[in-house]
Amino acid sequence: MRRIRDRVGGLDVHRDSVVACVELFDGHSVEVDKHTFSTTAAGVRELGEWLAEREVELVVMEATGVYWRPVYYGLEDRFDELWLVNAHHVKNVPGRKTDMSDAQWLADVAAHGMVRASFVAPPEIRGLRELTRYRKTQITARSQEIQRLERLFQDAGIKLTSVASKVWSQSSRAMTEMLIAGDADPAVLAELAKGRMRPKIPALIEALENRWLSYHSVVARQILAHIDFLDATIDTLNTEIVESVAPFRAAVELLTTIPGVSTLTAQTIIAETGADMTRFPTAAHLAAWAGVAPASRESAGKRRPAGTRHGSRHLRHSLIEAARAAARTKDTFLSARYQRITRRRGPNKAAVAIAHSILVSAHHMLLTGEIYHDPGANYYDKRDNDPDRKLHRHIAELQAAGYTITRTAA
Numbered sequence: 001m002r003r004i005r006d007r008v009g010g011l012d013v014h015r016d017s018v019v020a021c022v023e024l025f026d027g028h029s030v031e032v033d034k035h036t037f038s039t040t041a042a043g044v045r046e047l048g049e050w051l052a053e054r055e056v057e058l059v060v061m062e063a064t065g066v067y068w069r070p071v072y073y074g075l076e077d078r079f080d081e082l083w084l085v086n087a088h089h090v091k092n093v094p095g096r097k098t099d100m101s102d103a104q105w106l107a108d109v110a111a112h113g114m115v116r117a118s119f120v121a122p123p124e125i126r127g128l129r130e131l132t133r134y135r136k137t138q139i140t141a142r143s144q145e146i147q148r149l150e151r152l153f154q155d156a157g158i159k160l161t162s163v164a165s166k167v168w169s170q171s172s173r174a175m176t177e178m179l180i181a182g183d184a185d186p187a188v189l190a191e192l193a194k195g196r197m198r199p200k201i202p203a204l205i206e207a208l209e210n211r212w213l214s215y216h217s218v219v220a221r222q223i224l225a226h227i228d229f230l231d232a233t234i235d236t237l238n239t240e241i242v243e244s245v246a247p248f249r250a251a252v253e254l255l256t257t258i259p260g261v262s263t264l265t266a267q268t269i270i271a272e273t274g275a276d277m278t279r280f281p282t283a284a285h286l287a288a289w290a291g292v293a294p295a296s297r298e299s300a301g302k303r304r305p306a307g308t309r310h311g312s313r314h315l316r317h318s319l320i321e322a323a324r325a326a327a328r329t330k331d332t333f334l335s336a337r338y339q340r341i342t343r344r345r346g347p348n349k350a351a352v353a354i355a356h357s358i359l360v361s362a363h364h365m366l367l368t369g370e371i372y373h374d375p376g377a378n379y380y381d382k383r384d385n386d387p388d389r390k391l392h393r394h395i396a397e398l399q400a401a402g403y404t405i406t407r408t409a410a
Contacts, residue, residue, distance in 0.1 A: 005113075007022070007058070008023050008108075009023075010103040011062075018038075018044075020051065021033070023107045047075070048074065048078045051075075060115070061082075061084060062090060063086060083110065084120050085110075085116070089115055119280075121274050124247075125271060128270070133271075134237060135241065139234060156211050157211045159208075164204075169197075170195075180217045180220055187205055251266075254365050258362065259326045259332045259333075260324075261326075261362075269315065269319075272314055273286070277363050277366045280363065282363075283363040283364065290319065291310055292311070292355045316355070320351050323353075326354055337350075337354060
């Protein structure tokens with residue numbers, strides 16, 4: 001196989017060490033040089049100097065958890081071509097596996113053009129990405145605490161969610177604090193209802209009859225304290241994210257014109273993709289990278305279902321949430337598309353399809369700067385009832401049945 005690179009370095013990265021292998025091709029033979037370095041800042045500097053002395057033109061490493069980051073970040077300013085590659089794409093031949101052989105294999109496949117570089121966010125995006133991802137973990141933790149409060153209510157015989165639409169609200173917070181204070185009288189608790197829950201007071205009195213004990217108060221007090229702490233953390237992160245995303249404010253405002261895409265989702269899309277859509281040749285490439293594109297599995301001319309491709313799980317989760325929000329919107333194309341697919345394939349596959357549509361729209365909008373133009377909830381009705389479309393469909397069916405069609409205008 002023809003070599004396309006003559007001076008290539010392969011790095012097998014671990015937590016505490018990185019094994020480097022350099023292949024130097026002079027046109028006739030390959031010279032191999034190997035060495036092991038520490039992954040500390042000093043070790044990475046020494047690695048960079050060692051590679052520069054050998055005039056390496058391309059450096060390749062696997063994405064190994066988070067351990068690749070200090071090595072990659074320490075070398076990215078020294079080499080024009082520094083590739084991070086998917087570990088699944090460079091699996092070595094089984095047997096006789098060593099760190100040295102892995103490093104040499106990486107250098108070899110890169111020298112022959114058998115692997116592609118993965119997308120690595122630029123430095124200005126990495127901080128934003130870290131903030132948005134951490135915010136998501138805190139939002140998830142807050143939801144889990146609210147679920148624990150619901151389980152605590154059920155343990156005490158309180159059926160609040162049988163009457164109220166959700167377990168966490170200003171009313172439920174006041175009721176919980178009253179229970180912690182030691183007053184478990186259902187009538188007193190029901191009177192704490194606010195807003196639209198006031199007309200439900202008779203039902204609340206029945207639902208709030210309880211077996212509240214001292215240990216319930218201990219756990220509930222800690223849950224409320226943890227929720228307050230998480231609320232403060234999320235607010236702090238939101239403030240930092242707004243400052244970090246300021247250079248992309250126009251892009252965020254553009255993306256929020258898509259039904260179902262909130263400001264948080266738009267910030268996540270910017271953080272995960274970098275907002276530079278030129279890095280992805282087409283919208284299909286972006287959808288595949290995000291994990292919302294169908295995978296292909298074909299053998300012997302037969303294609304089988306393969307689900308979706310593995311991609312950026314953080315971006316995929318945000319897109320799925322946006323898709324479910326879009327499905328609840330009224331008189332929009334995305335909600336109509338969601339209902340149409342749900343009838344045939346179920347809600348989960350419909351959500352992935354809508355996530356795909358949202359990301360394709362985002363790709364086009366960020367490239368062109370155009371706002372979202374909704375085709376309307378009646379898009380499919382107009383398309384299916386279009387006379388020309390019906391004519392072409394019937395002609396295609398007749399031709400498939402073996403007929404020759406001659407069209408003559410009436």
